[in-house]
Amino acid sequence: MSVDVLTFGLNHVSAPVSVRERVSFPVDVLRPALDGLRSAFGASVREAAILSTCNRTEIYCAAEPQVQEHIPSWLADFNRLEAGSLRPHLYQYQQNDAVRHAFRVASGLDSMVLGEPQILGQMKDAVRAAEQAGSLGTLLHQLFQRTFSVAKEVRSQTAIGAHSVSMAAAAVRLAERVFGDLSQAGVLFIGAGEMIELCATHFAALKPKNMVVANRTLERAELLASRFVAKTMKLSDIPDRLADFDVIVSCTASSLPILGLGMVERATRSRRHRPMVMIDLAVPRDIETEVGRLADVYLYSVDDLGRMVQSGTDARRAAVVQAEAIIETRVQHFMHWLQSREIVPAIVSFQQSAEEVQQAELERARRMLARGDSPEAVLEQLARGLTQKYMHGPLAALNRSEGEERQQLLGLMPRLLPTVERRR
Template identity: 45%
Template sequence: MALLALGLNHVTAPLDLREKVAFGPEQARAAVEELAAQAGIEEALILSTCNRTELYCSVADGAQIVPAQWLHKHHQLNLGRLDEFLYRHDNEAAVRHMFRVATGLDSLILGEPQILGQVKDAYQLARAARTLKAPMERMLQHTFAVAKRVRTDTRIGASPVSVAYTAVRLAEQRFADLAGACVLLIGAGETIELAARHLSDAKVRRLIVANRTLDHAQSLAHRCGGYAIGLNDLPAHLAEADIVISSTASREPVLTRAMVEAALKARRRKPMFLVDIAVPRDIEADVAKVDDAYLYTIDDLRQVIDENLRSREAAAREAEAIIDLQVERYMAWRRALDRGNPVQDLRRQAETERDEVLARATAMLARGRSAEEALAFLANTLTNKLLHAPSANLRAAALRGDGELIQAAARLFDRAAANDDKDA
């Protein structure tokens, strides 16, 4: 059984294509169950974020192309449409890729911490869907341990660099006075909450939080000193916003060109700065064509130069060394699993022989033989069966002078310790 990681991300695929293959939270469980049900796939996990969609699968020999075919079919794309944008990692490379993703080494913002939470969410969803078995379950537990160690032992997370932080930095660069600005945040998830904290620290003049669920918006607004509205109220408040930052899980745009044009007219053409960090996008792409509207997407954030990046790159080199070591440790466990567990095999064989001899001893009692005779038969026969193969192999080892096997047997059965005790 091979391990396979297949996907596309912000490096290999444009935003409009990433939108097409993204899995929303409401779709993810059904999708991973469907993927795991494909012929040749034994285990499955789907990781879908604003920057990537990845499939992790344990696949049977000859089934390596099944995940790619399924991805095309699920999203109703012509077969081959994604081929030039997909990357694939097998076995050890797949494990290394997962470790790098979870530690933020493969992220748009190097070392960003949110991805680990997204990997954990994908894991919990796959567990709930019962699409994981021992190999991938162990890999994911190893992943979380590696990510924790990288965070603890390196300075990969020492500087406040995240998609949310970078969006606020971009706003600072394009809008000189954040303290005089009214900022509209659309969404109430982790990314928007991080943006709200950064904006609160910058002491913006006013903060408006819009969300489909008003209670969530009110909770975030209360924590950050803002004002909450529902998504239906966006047209009434959009004109107040100098800056808009949006990150929802909506499959359709929540801000249209018509809404932005109406807001700019009400603002008397005072410019509006908009950052859309959602995938699929929250803001219609045509908004970029509107005069006085300055729209940036998540792909534009990579153009922001962060002064903390250099220190993170040094930490990333340390993280890669940790990952290399931990990949080898996981692969050693996986190789042992592929070879089988000798302890389990030995116990299984012994239990089979015990049951066979016990059945014969029980039959002796049923034929009227005495209990002492049946017990003697049971003890002698079971002892001979259990010791026959080891005894024969040790005799053969002695004849050919194989001292290593004899010494190993002594350690295995603790004979050296027994002899020491006897001598004492």
């Protein structure tokens, strides 16, 4: 059965954050999800990898074509959703389109922030997770290695990453809209991952009054805080200290909200209704959506920041055409490699048959030499025997053929027959 490259997923374009957060795969769920996917489809899914970020969840497969009808239902079932509610937001690609999509994602062409570099690292993390789960084979390994190479080529040969307007920079701008000068602001970062580190870098440049990092693992919080002369605290201390902060930026891997409506209401009362800016970059979300209804709270989700940064992408759009041309060329190269793999069994079988003929004729020649035949006669018989057996198959097929098939064989024979280079 043939194996195709298939991609299934949803992203910031096809689905709002309220849908994306329900089909995200935290790091500790990736292994069970990959095991469950292969268990559900058996040998029909040969290889698989899952990419899950705040902006997208995608499944990459090397699988038999018929599974594409059923994987969307598996994705819904695994996340305990109705398949009908998920399907309108899903896209799926096959073969060339799936390869092209992977190249575009890694190159930042499919990102909320055009040209952003974080997605490449996230894709590499997804590949490592698939390798550790034992779900990565030759086909997907080759696909992703070429994907990383294409992303590097696009970034080095085009201006797609120039003048970057990041989510972290957008977070700072939103806070400045409310408070103006941030030098007297208290900033709380919840989480200690890459996105929080980027945000902390941008906020630290404006020298706020104080910065605090809260994280489930205090050691990671202290490591990040030490880079920015910030303080740390436990997640359990947040309810009592939330009122101390003007800006809260949260991005954790928690499956449940960390900041609820009641907690934030109490904080606003303690602050005597001074405004708070709350930026939730997590998927699933860390802050209950109802918090946004409070009069003194300015709550922004990852989608809100995405819309804000779109205005800063014009300078890079001119590079998109060049990047797409690079990607299209590399897609063709990968598909050629993939098609070459499909004929390998036929080539191996042909070579084995040729070697069997060779061994049979050599054995016949050895017997002739052993009984005393002249070497010249043996060589002539060896050449004649090899030629006859080499010609038998094509000539027999030509004699049996008719009409259009015969014309096709006649056209192919000159290309299949060997040529002799004569020395002058």
